[in-house]
Amino acid sequence: xxxxxxxxxxQLLRMQWLSDLVTLLVRDGLGLDPVSRIxxxxxxxxxxxxxxxxxxxxxxFSISFVQSYFPPERTRRILGQRQGLWANTxxxxxxTITPFCSCSSIPLFIGFTSAxxxxxxxxSFLISSPLVDLASVILLASIFNWSxxxxxxxxxxxxxxxxGTLIGRMNLGDQVADFVYQSPVxxxxxxxxxxxxxxxxxxxxxxREIAARVWIYVLIGVGIGAxxxxxxxxxxxxxxxxxxxxxxxxxxxxxxxxxxxxxxGTLPIxxxxxxxxxxxxxxxxxxxxxxxxxxxxxxxxxxxxKLPLLAVFIGIVTVGIILIGYIFNATAHLFV
Amino acid sequence: MxxxxxxxxxxxxxxxxxxxxxxxxxxxxTAEIEKVTDIIAIASYGIMSTPGLVVDEKVVSxxxxxxxxxxxxxxxxxxx
Numbered sequence: 001x002x003x004x005x006x007x008x009x010x011q012l013l014r015m016q017w018l019s020d021l022v023t024l025l026v027r028d029g030l031g032l033d034p035v036s037r038i039x040x041x042x043x044x045x046x047x048x049x050x051x052x053x054x055x056x057x058x059x060x061f062s063i064s065f066v067q068s069y070f071p072p073e074r075t076r077r078i079l080g081q082r083q084g085l086w087a088n089t090x091x092x093x094x095x096t097i098t099p100f101c102s103c104s105s106i107p108l109f110i111g112f113t114s115a116x117x118x119x120x121x122x123x124s125f126l127i128s129s130p131l132v133d134l135a136s137v138i139l140l141a142s143i144f145n146w147s148x149x150x151x152x153x154x155x156x157x158x159x160x161x162x163x164g165t166l167i168g169r170m171n172l173g174d175q176v177a178d179f180v181y182q183s184p185v186x187x188x189x190x191x192x193x194x195x196x197x198x199x200x201x202x203x204x205x206x207x208r209e210i211a212a213r214v215w216i217y218v219l220i221g222v223g224i225g226a227x228x229x230x231x232x233x234x235x236x237x238x239x240x241x242x243x244x245x246x247x248x249x250x251x252x253x254x255x256x257x258x259x260x261x262x263x264x265g266t267l268p269i270x271x272x273x274x275x276x277x278x279x280x281x282x283x284x285x286x287x288x289x290x291x292x293x294x295x296x297x298x299x300x301x302x303x304x305x306k307l308p309l310l311a312v313f314i315g316i317v318t319v320g321i322i323l324i325g326y327i328f329n330a331t332a333h334l335f336v
Numbered sequence: 337m338x339x340x341x342x343x344x345x346x347x348x349x350x351x352x353x354x355x356x357x358x359x360x361x362x363x364x365x366t367a368e369i370e371k372v373t374d375i376i377a378i379a380s381y382g383i384m385s386t387p388g389l390v391v392d393e394k395v396v397s398x399x400x401x402x403x404x405x406x407x408x409x410x411x412x413x414x415x416x
Contacts, residue, residue, distance in 0.1 A: 071399055072384035106375045111384035184382040194400075303376060 013142040015051050022047040037230050044226040048268050052218050055142060056264055057207050059135040064206035066134075067097055068199040076112055079121055085165065088124040092160035095128030096153075105129075106300050113176060114183040120168020127317060128160035131292045136263040143271045144280075147335045151328070152284060159320040166316055167309075175309035217265030225268030234276050243279040249325035252282045253318060256289025260297075266290045280335065281328025288321040337367040337414065342378040342388030342398075349387040352401045356389065359407035365415060 010016045022043050023034050032039035075094045082090055105126060112122040132153055140149035228237065241248040270283040293314060302310055339356050343349030353369055360367035372378055381390060385399030389407070391414045402410075
């Protein structure tokens with residue numbers, strides 16, 4: 001039974017068959033030695049690009065189907081009925097399945113806040129939404145393994161709940177731009193009651209839209225991954241980001257925060273880093289820093305919140321992901 | 337009648353604008369179609385997903401590209 005599971009995992013998630021196929025292609029089709037530097041880079045690039053696009057399409061399709069049941073209006077209604085820590089937890093969970101990209105953070109923020117949801121709940125949602133989504137979980141399982149994927153989710157959710165709660169405790173309600181509270185709450189009904197055919201069409205559309213948006217990040221990410229994998233000396237990377245270097249997590253954070261990329265583009269970089277002996281926590285910190293905080297989304301948020309609240313938000317999330325990095329590095333042996 | 341299309345200029349907003357125009361024509365309503373692209377102006381209508389359709393300052397749909405047949409009754413309702 002376990003053998004069957006391992007086989008399914010290797011073939012479906014890790015796509016061992018694809019790796020073998022690409023090896024054949026590199027060796028016989030291109031005449032390159034798959035273990036040589038160039039051969040291995042080409043293999044990494046082709047294999048990872050194809051794998052990520054296959055997973056991306058399948059995952060986004062199924063996740064969008066689920067998401068079509070939870071438009072933001074419904075999420076807001078569900079959250080409005082809960083209170084306290086339970087509301088934060090629910091917000092963090094719904095953040096993982098509600099359709100969301102950094103471009104919709106403003107309408108969501110205004111929509112939630114003007115409807116009277118507490119800042120704590122809104123921020124739990126805003127933190128978890130880009131950080132933890134179902135697609136990243138399955139990709140993590142594919143590239144690393146299931147226990148790492150689950151640990152990532154749990155920790156991401158904890159960060160969202162705690163971060164949101166902390167922001168709520170600080171009574172920063174007056175740090176929101178005034179017009180936000182005066183915005184109307186649209187009462188028209190969008191409770192997710194559409195036909196199955198519309199849901200499938202929506203899911204298909206999402207795949208096209210997201211693929212069109214992220215393909216360049218995936219190529220860049222895999223390209224950087226391939227470079228790290230085969231061309232950058234291990235000594236250099238371990239001197240900067242090695243497991244025994246206390247500053248590695250900090251370097252990963254500083255490098256990752258201003259960067260803007262999709263989780264799909266970040267994963268191959270993390271994969272290559274771990275392959276070079278970088279601590280798991282450091283790699284996860286880098287991924288979280290890239291996806292959770294980025295310059296473009298900060299600039300957008302600045303339009304609806306005042307600077308102190310924005311600073312608190314950035315501060316809490318940054319400290320959170322740094323802590324996660326150190327905790328993961330200290331406990332990595334439990335997951336590998 | 338003033339019809340506003342709320343959205344930051346994505347393909348869906350263009351499609352919705354075209355459907356709205358066609359719907360107005362088929363209903364014989366003279367309508368002026370305006371595009372609202374500023375994200376804060378969009379959010380000030382209270383919607384959280386785009387594209388949004390606003391008829392005479394009233395939000396009638398959000399997050400979906402309605403077909404001509406779906407928009408027509410909404411326009412008719414607004415004129416009565």
